[in-house]
Every structure is written in C-alpha cells, then in structure tokens.
Amino acid sequence: MAEDAADFFLAEGALTPGDAAVALLVLEDGRYLMQQRDQKPGIFYPGHWGLFGGGMEPGETAETALRRELHEELRLEEPIVASWFTRITLDFTPCGQGPVERDFYEVRLTTTQMERLVLGEGRAMRAFEGRALLTRERVTPYDAVAIWMHVRCAARAAGP
Numbered sequence: 001m002a003e004d005a006a007d008f009f010l011a012e013g014a015l016t017p018g019d020a021a022v023a024l025l026v027l028e029d030g031r032y033l034m035q036q037r038d039q040k041p042g043i044f045y046p047g048h049w050g051l052f053g054g055g056m057e058p059g060e061t062a063e064t065a066l067r068r069e070l071h072e073e074l075r076l077e078e079p080i081v082a083s084w085f086t087r088i089t090l091d092f093t094p095c096g097q098g099p100v101e102r103d104f105y106e107v108r109l110t111t112t113q114m115e116r117l118v119l120g121e122g123r124a125m126r127a128f129e130g131r132a133l134l135t136r137e138r139v140t141p142y143d144a145v146a147i148w149m150h151v152r153c154a155a156r157a158a159g160p
Helices: 062-074 111-116 130-136 141-158
Strands: 020-026 032-036 052-055 082-091 099-108 124-128
Touching (some): 020 062, 020 141
Antiparallel strands (some): 020 052
C-alpha cells in the first residue's frame, strides 16, 4: 500500500503520552499556521493537521521546550514572543498511565518570520482561517479545542 493511501490513525499501537508545549502560530492576517503530521505508525494522530511543538524533555520548562521544538520543526529563530494561552490536562489513568499536560502558547509571526520558515518535520505546513480549519479539516482534537478557544476569545475581544 502506498504511503499516501495508508491511514494509521486507528492502528497507532502502543504510544507513550507525555507533557508537551505547542504554539498557536498566528499570522498577521489572523490565520493559523498548521503542520500536517506524517502519515506513519507510532505517532499520535498521523495525517491530521496539528499545531507545531512537541514533547518536553526531562528538566525542561514548557516555554523552553516550545522554543526548541519551533526551531527543530520550522527553523524559527529568536526572538520568539510566546504568550501562554491555556493548558489542557489529559488523564491517561484508565490506560495505566497518569495525567499529562499540554501547554498552548500564542506566537504571532511577522511576514518576514513566515518567509524564513523551513519545514523540518511533518508532511506539510499550511495557513488556515480558524473557522475553516475547524469545520473542514482533520485536526488533532486537543489542538482543535485550543484553536476553538483562541478563535472565540479573539471574536469576544473584537466586540460586537
């Protein structure tokens, strides 16, 4: 079976969840830059669109992990202005593991920063308007919740 035809989503196998830090990468026009995850076994939500970022290494803070991951995945250079947005806790106790936390940061990208990005991980990167992303694309569920919150908060801040 060709790699593009394979869908490993429901056959992910044994995965080990861990704490992670990810970025809501917001472009100047308000769209979100997303990563299409690789279509391969052994990763969470293969083939889905997700936020850039990833797992924390031992002793690492969430913000340090975020900066490291953004450099690894996009070659994003400092200065990176990362504002903590929210945290989602997922409790894996029923699966024999404990809770893990996923910290979400808002990172606004300038046009110049966007033009310099180099995809270092994943199948593709693409910018989406929030509503279209949430209604038309296959998005990792925990990232979809944070994007939904971000879209709703931005609409509330803009007023009627």
